[in-house]
Every structure is written in structure tokens, then in C-alpha cells.
Amino acid sequence: MTRYVVEVINVGNELLDGRTVNTNLHWVCGRLSQMGYTVSRATVVRDRLKDITAALAEAIKRRPGWVFVSGGLGPTHDDKTLQAVAKALGKPLMLYEDVVEVLKQRYLMLAQQGVINDPTLTKERLKMARLPMGSKPLRNPAGAAPGILAEKNSVRVVCLPGVPRELMAIFDNEVAPILQKEARGRGFIVESLTVEGVVESKLAPLLVETMKRFPRVYLKSNPKGVEGGVVVVVDFIADKRHRAQLEDALKYFKQSLEKTGKWSR
């Protein structure tokens, strides 16, 4: 079942030049996990048409339920995501009159507020209203460029702006309701245990043994920044439906530890 599997594509040279930390990926993954989706892969590419198109086509081929693309929707020369989506989906770009109207109102408003001098819908501004045919524009309450929702071979493709404030607003207003409906009742629980006094290499057999006894619970250990790794945070992860088994696994793990180390929650 790949319905609840998501891929993310982040577009932007700044993400690969060490200038910007990819907080959008972190935020989107957090939201999706909470709702019960699993992000299987994220790809970060530069502002190159060829690269964006290839990454998107490859993601669609792996048949996840959703692909989230961020960045490259704006008015400048390096904003190429819509062109890439059109290519990967095999659809032409077409001018959406309703989006033109939204842009017109927006620039008029900005002119009235004195933010800009000239509200003319220039070629660059109109670019943001040229969307892949058949896609649905997603209203941007925090900026000019709309997001889009499209589909190819049953894979839903969502494009969001790279500006975090705009990305978050469109995600929460326009996409989250669809996801929540689709994934109703799903979701993961994560319980973290901080273990002191046992190095990760020593903990390893107990991790495996616990997962063997409680097969619905996944354990992930994260050594923390202490020389020798004597502080290890162990995450216990399970589907909401398996809360009881997660509690049992935690109990078993803590009891087994009592002989060798300390733990705290």
C-alpha cells in the first residue's frame, strides 16, 4: 500500500550551496508524520529545469501516494517548477483566468497600500498564473504565487512556494484537510527514552530483542553528543492502533535495562 507514502522534492540552489537550512523539509515531514503518512524519500535539486523534471518523473515512477514539491513558483528567471511539472505530467502550461484575477487584485491592493508603485500585470507576474493544464490552483494567503494540486498515474502532486510562511499557510489551509480526511484514524506514536551509562554498541542486542518480542514497535537509537555515546535516546515508534504493544515494549526495555544502566523519559 503506497497511498500513505509521500516523497518530497525541494527546489533551490541555496539549499545545496550551504546558504539555507532546509527547514521546509523538516516542517512538512513533521506535519505528514503526525497525520500518519510516511515520507519515503526527499530529493533536493538546483533551479535547473532538467533536474527538477527528472526528480519529479523519478518520484512519480516509484508510485507514492503524494509528491510534495517546494520552491520555484515565483516570478523570477530561476523559478522553473511549474514548467518542470508541466513537462513531467505531459501537460501544457495555460493561463488560468481566475488566478490572473487574484494576482490583479493583489497587486492593486499592494499599490493602494503604497507597497508598490505600479500594479501592472507584467510578463513576470503573469508567469505565476500559467499552470499545468488540469491542475488546481491553491490559494496563497501570504504571497502572490499560488500552489497547485495535480495528478499523474494516481500520484497526487502538490507544489508549494519555498518561502516558509507561504508554504505553511497553503499546506495548512488547502492540503491538510484533504490529507486528514484520507488518513483518518492513522498516525504514529513516538515515545522517547533517554538511556545513560550504556553505549549504543552494548544496547544494540536489546534493541533487536525488544523488536522481536513486540513486532509492531520500531526502535531507533540516537547517540547524543557525548564522547563514547554514553547518552543514547531511544525512540519507540508504533502506529496509534498499537499503543498497548508500545507500552509493553517500553516496560520490557526498561526492566531489562535496570541491571546495566539508567533511563529517564
Place this chain on the structure above:
Amino acid sequence: MTRYVVEVINVGNELLDGRTVNTNLHWVCGRLSQMGYTVSRATVVRDRLKDITAALAEAIKRRPGWVFVSGGLGPTHDDKTLQAVAKALGKPLMLYEDVVEVLKQRYLMLAQQGVINDPTLTKERLKMARLPMGSKPLRNPAGAAPGILAEKNSVRVVCLPGVPRELMAIFDNEVAPILQKEARGRGFIVESLTVEGVVESKLAPLLVETMKRFPRVYLKSNPKGVEGGVVVVVDFIADKRHRAQLEDALKYFKQSLEKTGKWSR
């Protein structure tokens, strides 16, 4: 020329579940850019053997000069990177006696310091000494798991631990000297200009015009978190060798702006 092109692969469920921000990517990209390398793509995958192997094989196929892999080198069940590298490179894993010796000394030291009770080289600890045949271990001054340097079809593959402190130490001590030698004289200059009072859509034609006049300079605009995007940071990026052209582009850009907006450096 793909010699100075790098791909990055970050391994770890925590990076795709919204639990950890991918600061390793940011740090590695920063270091590589400073030295004159271009990171063309980054892929983030979960702790699944199949996914890590596929991502690495795909990256190698695109023939970059280097692939940097982070994460998955530790002693626990979810550390699968070395197995994936062995698969993608078509090499068996073999026990490196010199690495066994390093691990032995390390755990003896930790036992003497009272950090651990038992320095025995268990199966889990020995796992970190089983490296793909033909690869070179990279000394880890800050932890147990060594990095590795391998090669396939002239693509250099470097694996580093996911713990940032260990990743940085191995990169700077063992890999940076090789990169610096290879890329001597290369490197990019970035000059940032903060533009106020001109929205990005209005700035767009000037960005294109400047790049047309100064073809060695790449301009990248980043709207900042102000409603309407009236603060835009414009990065002027050029190879070190083209500093003069970058200065000319900056001058031209600022002069053109003087009629419409303000700028500050």
C-alpha cells in the same frame, strides 16, 4: 566536466519524520561550495537497505565526481549504510584488521575511563570494522565508527557518520585535504545585496538584464519574510576568477536600482 560535481545522500528515518533538521547537508554543502564544488543533488532516504542501495546506485550513474553519504555507520540494527555501499559497488564486506585494532583500543580506553564496563568486541562492535572490500577506512577521532572512502567508475564515494561532531571531524581531517588539492584555485564568491522597496516581480527583468550583460555572474533573488516581498536579498555569485565581472555587475545593478528602490550590502 563533472569532476567538481558532488551528490549527497543523507540516511536516517529521523530526517524524514520531522524529528531532526538536516544540518549535516547544510554544513557539507557549505564546505564543498567554499572549495569550489557544486552540489547538484541531495537525496534523503530512510534506514532501509534497498532504499540506500538504490539512491547510491542512481547517484553513481549520474557520474558526479564525488558522492558523500552520511549516517548509518553505527553498531545498531538500523545502521545499514556499509551493506548498501557494498551492494552498490559490487564488493563483499570484509573484516579490516587495522580497524578491529582501533576499535579494540578505543573500547579498552573507554573501559579504563569507567565509561563502559565491558570492552569486549561484540558482534555489534565488530560490525563497524566490516567494510566494503577495497575501500579505505577514514579515522574517526570523535567516535567509534570509521568513515570510508571508496570508488566506483571513477566516482569517489565517501561515507561519514550521522553524528555531526564525528562527520565534521572526519570531513575536515581526512577528506578536505584531498578536495582542496583537487580543486586548488577554484571557489565561488557570493556578494549579497538587500533591496528594499521593490517587489521581486518588479525586480525580475533587471535580474535577467544584469546576467545578460555579465554572463559569468549568476543572480539569485530571495524574497524575505515581509508581506508582499518588499525586502529581497539578491545574491551575486561568480567563480573566484571572475571577481572583476562580479563587481561590475553589482555596480550596474545598483545604478539601475537607484531610480526605484534602496539597497544595502
